Amino acid sequence: NQFERGIEILTMFLGTINRSWDKENRAEAYLAVGKGYTFLAEYKKADSFLQKALAITHDPENKVTVLCQMGEMSRFACNYDDAIAALNQALEILSSEQIGERCKSDDSWSKLTASVHLRIGGVLSDWGKCDLEALESFERAMVIMKEDDPEDDRCFASMYQEIGLVHAR
Secondary structure (H helix, E strand, C coil), X not given: XXXXXXXXXXXXXXXXXXXXXXXXXXXXXXXXXXXXXXHCCCHHHHHHHHHHHHHHCCCHHHHHHHHHHHHXXXXXXXXXXXXXHHHHXXXXXXXXXXXXXXXXXXXXXXXHHHHHHHHHHHHHHHHCCCHHHHHHHHHHHHHHHHHHCCCCHHHHHXXXXXXXXXXXX
16 A cells, blocks of 8 residues: 555654654654554554654644544544543643634634534544534534635535534434
């Protein structure tokens, strides 16, 4: 598989990357490897790289991105408690003064916040016993996106798909 080979090559070069890149670039490399291992359903390896990324990044938006990936990885591994914990931590960062004042007027803040709510809804939906809470999370995401980017058809399609799955159940 081409994706597996890409992960293998990137992993081999992480040693040289560690010596030559700054922390934020290394964090992005660890995130990429973590995403790859998540895709390959190798969750322990994914978690290891995601934890490394989270430990070295100081940028709040990067932390949120890593936490979202940790939430997705935990969701796919059916570890719903950890998924919700990671995603709630991402929401805490997004609502903190540190990032809030700097980014709330920025489109990326709105998209990240909506994305976290969408992911929380997906975890709750997959969990199967929290359909009302899942719908509430999808609605929060929908409200944010309708206010800030009503033209993002891809995001709305994803939200409607998730809402439809809950209603179908």
